[in-house]
Amino acid sequence: MKQHQTRSTPWFTRAIVRTPCKRMVEGLRTADLGIPDYGRALKQHEEYISALQRCGLEVIVLPADETFPDSTFVEDTALLTPHCAVITNPGADSRKGETVAIRETIADFYETIEVIRPPGTVDAGDIMMVGNCYYIGLSDRTNREGADQMIRILNRYGMEGRPVHLNGMLHLKTGLSYIEKNCLIMTRHFLDEPEFKRFRRLEISSAEAYAANSVWINDRVLVPQGFPGARALIESEGYETLCIDTSEFRRIDGGLSCLSLRF
Numbered sequence: 001m002k003q004h005q006t007r008s009t010p011w012f013t014r015a016i017v018r019t020p021c022k023r024m025v026e027g028l029r030t031a032d033l034g035i036p037d038y039g040r041a042l043k044q045h046e047e048y049i050s051a052l053q054r055c056g057l058e059v060i061v062l063p064a065d066e067t068f069p070d071s072t073f074v075e076d077t078a079l080l081t082p083h084c085a086v087i088t089n090p091g092a093d094s095r096k097g098e099t100v101a102i103r104e105t106i107a108d109f110y111e112t113i114e115v116i117r118p119p120g121t122v123d124a125g126d127i128m129m130v131g132n133c134y135y136i137g138l139s140d141r142t143n144r145e146g147a148d149q150m151i152r153i154l155n156r157y158g159m160e161g162r163p164v165h166l167n168g169m170l171h172l173k174t175g176l177s178y179i180e181k182n183c184l185i186m187t188r189h190f191l192d193e194p195e196f197k198r199f200r201r202l203e204i205s206s207a208e209a210y211a212a213n214s215v216w217i218n219d220r221v222l223v224p225q226g227f228p229g230a231r232a233l234i235e236s237e238g239y240e241t242l243c244i245d246t247s248e249f250r251r252i253d254g255g256l257s258c259l260s261l262r263f
C-alpha cells in the first residue's frame with residue numbers, strides 16, 4: 001500500500017463505496033423480503049456514508065453503475081490488505097464485471113494489485129481479516145481454487161489465509177464478524193467451528209442473525225438498525241455502536257460490511 005500501515009490493530013483511513021443503481025431492484029437474492037425501494041435505499045446509503053465519516057474515514061463515492069445491479073456491494077470485488085490489494089473474480093456471472101472500476105479506483109492507493117484468475121472464484125465477503133490472518137469461507141461464490149490462489153498471494157506478502165467450510169450461508173461474513181480484541185460475534189452455525197475456538201465467541205441469537213454482519217471501524221462498531229440484542233452485546237464489549245438502517249439492501253441479501261471497502 002502506498003501509505004504503509006504498521007499497527008497490529010488495523011486503523012482505517014479510507015473507504016470506497018458505490019451509490020446503488022436503479023437496477024438494484026434486479027439484484028441477486030435468496031431473501032423473500034420484497035423488492036427494494038430505490039429512494040429509500042439511496043437515503044440509507046447516504047446515512048451509511050455519514051457513519052463511515054463519523055468513524056474518521058475519508059469516503060470515496062463511486063457513481064451508480066446501471067450495468068451491474070449488485071454493484072453497490074463493493075466489498076465482494078477486492079481484498080484490501082496493508083501490503084497489497086487483490087482483485088477478486090466474483091462467483092456470480094452477473095457480478096464479474098464490477099471489478100474493472102474497482103481496480104481503476106484502487107490503483108490510486110496501491111502499487112501492488114494482484115488478481116484472482118479463473119477457474120478460481122472469490123467474493124471478498126467471504127474473507128474476514130484478523131490481524132495478519134485472513135479466514136476464507138468456501139461458499140457457492142468462493143471455490144477452493146480461488147481460496148488457494150488467495151492464500152498463495154497472502155503468503156507471498158507475509159500474511160496467512162485459512163479456509164473455512166460454509167454450509168449454505170451466502171458469505172462467511174453473513175454470519176460472522178471480528179470486532180478486534182480477540183472477539184468474534186457469530187451466529188450459532190460457527191460456534192463449533194474448530195478454527196474459531198481460540199477466540200472469545202459471542203453468539204447472536206437466531207432472531208437477530210442478520211446483525212452478525214456488523215463492522216468494526218476504528219473502535220466503533222456499525223450495527224444494522226433493529227437488532228437491540230446484538231447492539232447491547234457489542235456495547236457490553238465497551239464499544240460505541242452506530243446503528244444504520246439497511247432494510248433495502250437486506251432485501252437483496254446485502255449487509256453492512258458489503259457496502260464498503262475499508263482500508
Ligand code: CIR
Pocket residue numbers: 027028029070073075076092095124125126170171174252253254255257258
Ligand atoms: C449478491 O447476491 O451478490 C448480492 N445480492 C448481495 C451481496 C452481499 N455481499 C456480501 O454479503 N458480502
